[in-house]
Amino acid sequence: MVTTLRDARRARHIAEQVPDPELPMLSLADLGVLRDVELTEDGTVVASLTPTYSGCPAMAEMRADVAARLRDAGYARVEIRTVLDPPWTSDWITPAGRRKLTEHGIAPPGPAAPPGGPVPLVLSPTRHTVTCPRCGSANTEETSRFAATSCKSLWRCRACREPFEYVKEI
Numbered sequence: 001m002v003t004t005l006r007d008a009r010r011a012r013h014i015a016e017q018v019p020d021p022e023l024p025m026l027s028l029a030d031l032g033v034l035r036d037v038e039l040t041e042d043g044t045v046v047a048s049l050t051p052t053y054s055g056c057p058a059m060a061e062m063r064a065d066v067a068a069r070l071r072d073a074g075y076a077r078v079e080i081r082t083v084l085d086p087p088w089t090s091d092w093i094t095p096a097g098r099r100k101l102t103e104h105g106i107a108p109p110g111p112a113a114p115p116g117g118p119v120p121l122v123l124s125p126t127r128h129t130v131t132c133p134r135c136g137s138a139n140t141e142e143t144s145r146f147a148a149t150s151c152k153s154l155w156r157c158r159a160c161r162e163p164f165e166y167v168k169e170i
């Protein structure tokens with residue numbers, strides 16, 4: 001098998017387009033979980049993924065999806081690696097990904113705590129402004145800490161009265 005740069009780019013492109021099982025409007029590239037896609041000399045595609053929210057059981061599905069799509073595209077040998085360091089944070093969601101969330105009525109996460117920063121002694125719910133993805137009002141309130149999946153919480157806008165989901169920052 002001839003390994004070319006073009007092949008490697010194609011493999012990366014295919015892996016990037018795989019949707020996130022929990023937030024299907026986002027690709028793995030939007031989510032920032034795809035760390036690397038390499039094509040080794042023997043033609044094996046090695047895709048490295050970093051898991052997201054520890055409470056989200058989506059990682060196994062993501063790995064299987066990436067492997068299946070690459071095999072469908074003609075790459076017979078696929079290896080999926082898990083990269084835990086550095087750990088994923090919601091800051092890795094790309095600007096395009098944040099825009100797509102908003103377009104789907106989901107509020108994107110705010111900035112995550114800086115790595116190595118001070119650790120709060122009391123674990124209280126994060127207090128910050130969550131903007132309504134529909135009307136842009138900051139007059140919102142959390143109605144449930146957990147939405148359909150543990151990576152999201154449920155909010156309500158006091159201005160337009162619409163409920164919406166919010167992707168938590170971690």
Ligand SMILES: [Zn+2]
Nearest residue numbers: 132135157160
């Ligand atoms: Zn609103």
